[in-house]
Amino acid sequence: RKEVEQDPGPFNVPEGATVAFNCTYSNSASQSFFWYRQDCRKEPKLLMSVYSSGNEDGRFTAQLNRASQYISLLIRDSKLSDSATYLCVVNRDNYGQNFVFGPGTRLSVLP
Amino acid sequence: EPEVTQTPSHQVTQMGQEVILRCVPISNHLYFYWYRQILGQKVEFLVSFYNNEISEKSEIFDDQFSVERPDGSNFTLKIRSTKLEDSAMYFCAAKLAGETQYFGPGTRLLVL
Numbered sequence: 001r002k003e004v005e006q007d008p009g010p011f012n013v014p015e016g017a018t019v020a021f022n023c024t025y026s027n028s029a030s031q032s033f034f035w036y037r038q039d040c041r042k043e044p045k046l047l048m049s050v051y052s053s054g055n056e057d058g059r060f061t062a063q064l065n066r067a068s069q070y071i072s073l074l075i076r077d078s079k080l081s082d083s084a085t086y087l088c089v090v091n092r093d094n095y096g097q098n099f100v101f102g103p104g105t106r107l108s109v110l111p
Numbered sequence: 112e113p114e115v116t117q118t119p120s121h122q123v124t125q126m127g128q129e130v131i132l133r134c135v136p137i138s139n140h141l142y143f144y145w146y147r148q149i150l151g152q153k154v155e156f157l158v159s160f161y162n163n164e165i166s167e168k169s170e171i172f173d174d175q176f177s178v179e180r181p182d183g184s185n186f187t188l189k190i191r192s193t194k195l196e197d198s199a200m201y202f203c204a205a206k207l208a209g210e211t212q213y214f215g216p217g218t219r220l221l222v223l
Contacts, residue, residue, distance in 0.1 A: 033208075041200075045214065046213075087153075098159065
């Protein structure tokens with residue numbers, strides 16, 4: 001089993017739609033969790049950290065379920081500029097030394 | 112957002128040649144990382160570096176790879192004898208004491 005798995009995608013949605021991405025991780029000792037976005041041929045950029053209580057940043061909401069080892073990202077009112085690959089990232093330890101990336105889920109927001 | 116820079120942006124080399132990829136993190140960053148991403152695949156961790164030594168490395172980071180921070184500024188990744196399968200995008204990342212890693216724009220390496 002891969003350490004971090006994500007919805008295979010791609011997701012093609014119209015502008016204004018709500019879209020949800022799922023991610024599961026296998027290492028129960030994982031300490032912290034993030035969503036990054038990656039535009040084509042660019043570097044990953046931090047979208048948001050994921051906290052145990054869930055957190056929201058504008059149109060973006062992240063949830064963490066440690067018991068199920070599951071992370072989600074919800075995007076509301078999607079914009080054309082949201083088109084990118086969304087990477088689920090898990091930090092294995094307390095020291096931030098080893099990020100494990102999921103394969104990513106590609107989102108295309110269509111006009 | 113703190114900016115990490117990398118040079119060169121693109122590198123083409125012959126198989127068997129040595130390449131050095133450079134990263135310039137923000138001056139007060141403490142932790143440094145190299146990742147690679149083969150075209151169409153996921154981002155893979157290579158190595159982390161703290162306090163002038165390697166703190167963790169993956170199985171990809173074999174004897175052909177080395178890292179150093181020779182002048183306290185640039186953080187370099189050297190591949191001693193490149194192979195075709197080393198062709199990838201190489202990302203440097205850096206962070207302060209917190210968890211957020213900031214990625215550089217990457218170096219696209221093509222081995223012929």
